Amino acid sequence: MTHGSTALKKMARGNIASQADRHYLYQESVQDTEAEIDFVENTWRSLRDRPAELLREDFCGTGNTACEWVRRDRQHYAIGIDLDSEVLEWGQLNNLEQLDDDPYQRIELLQENVLDAHAEPADIVLAMNFSYYLFLERADLLTYFQAVHAGLLDDGLFILDAYGGYDAPKVLQEERECEGFTYIWDQASFNPIDSMMNCHIHFEFPDKSRMEKAFSYYWRLWTLPEIRELLEMAGFSQVTVYWEGTDEESGEGDGVYQPSEAGDADPGWVCYIVAEKL
Numbered sequence: 001m002t003h004g005s006t007a008l009k010k011m012a013r014g015n016i017a018s019q020a021d022r023h024y025l026y027q028e029s030v031q032d033t034e035a036e037i038d039f040v041e042n043t044w045r046s047l048r049d050r051p052a053e054l055l056r057e058d059f060c061g062t063g064n065t066a067c068e069w070v071r072r073d074r075q076h077y078a079i080g081i082d083l084d085s086e087v088l089e090w091g092q093l094n095n096l097e098q099l100d101d102d103p104y105q106r107i108e109l110l111q112e113n114v115l116d117a118h119a120e121p122a123d124i125v126l127a128m129n130f131s132y133y134l135f136l137e138r139a140d141l142l143t144y145f146q147a148v149h150a151g152l153l154d155d156g157l158f159i160l161d162a163y164g165g166y167d168a169p170k171v172l173q174e175e176r177e178c179e180g181f182t183y184i185w186d187q188a189s190f191n192p193i194d195s196m197m198n199c200h201i202h203f204e205f206p207d208k209s210r211m212e213k214a215f216s217y218y219w220r221l222w223t224l225p226e227i228r229e230l231l232e233m234a235g236f237s238q239v240t241v242y243w244e245g246t247d248e249e250s251g252e253g254d255g256v257y258q259p260s261e262a263g264d265a266d267p268g269w270v271c272y273i274v275a276e277k278l
């Protein structure tokens with residue numbers, strides 16, 4: 001084999017990043033839809049005496065979580081809402097159309113603004129992976145929470161997640177190894193005066209090629225008291241923070257989230273918030 005052909009072979013297989021699919025990588029590294037829907041089902045069961053049917057996934061992206069909802073039960077329906085046609089088309093092809101016929105009939109993705117969604121009243125509205133941090137002003141976040149309140153049945157639940165901790169406003173990069181690639185969370189800038197930050201997700205591959213800024217977010221690092229106050233102002237009658245327990249052996253989070261009024265001052269935490277309409 002000549003040096004030339006070796007170089008060509010290297011070039012052909014040498015740039016995994018250019019051939020990788022950012023939505024696939026996102027789903028593999030960021031989302032845990034089974035754990036999310038486990039939390040949703042357990043929480044609904046503990047708070048309500050009837051089965052939940054319609055789940056609306058706001059900021060649904062590829063609709064991955066909504067797919068998990070309709071796979072779980074024949075009575076489950078889902079509507080996913082996102083502004084971006086590109087991500088919705090990807091989700092339609094790679095997630096919805098991979099469902100069996102029966103769950104496929106019970107899910108729909110809508111290209112709409114969550115502030116003005118034309119969806120039937122839902123049992124549950126989900127806003128995951130901090131997507132509502134994209135609303136930068138209090139008035140806009142309040143308008144969104146009011147829209148969710150109006151979009152729920154009377155006994156409906158709004159379930160959202162939040163993150164924080166003393167590392168959250170730092171400029172830093174965190175790496176995590178995933179199957180076949182490295183996920184890199186990049187907190188590129190933070191402005192303490194208005195709490196706005198620029199964050200990116202990059203992916204790196206075993207051949208050292210990188211997909212830079214596969215996803216970028218300009219958002220506001222909201223605090224839990226602000227979020228709770230705005231949910232209450234929007235009309236939710238009960239707003240509860242579900243805080244993660246600690247595994248005694250590892251000292252890490254144990255994946256079990258319980259209603260809490262006090263949390264640990266961790267460097268990085270993720271919690272759920274459950275807002276009850278009535």
Ligand SMILES: C[S@@+](CC[C@H](N)C(=O)[O-])C[C@H]1O[C@@H](n2cnc3c(N)ncnc32)[C@H](O)[C@@H]1O
Pocket residue numbers: 030031058059060061062065081082083084087112113114115128129130131134
């Ligand atoms: C961080 S991604 C969330 C992906 C997914 N929900 C998850 O759990 O990983 C944010 C998504 O929100 C969408 N988005 C941003 N503003 C929106 C709005 N006003 N209405 C609907 N979708 C919006 C973007 O197109 C993007 O797909």
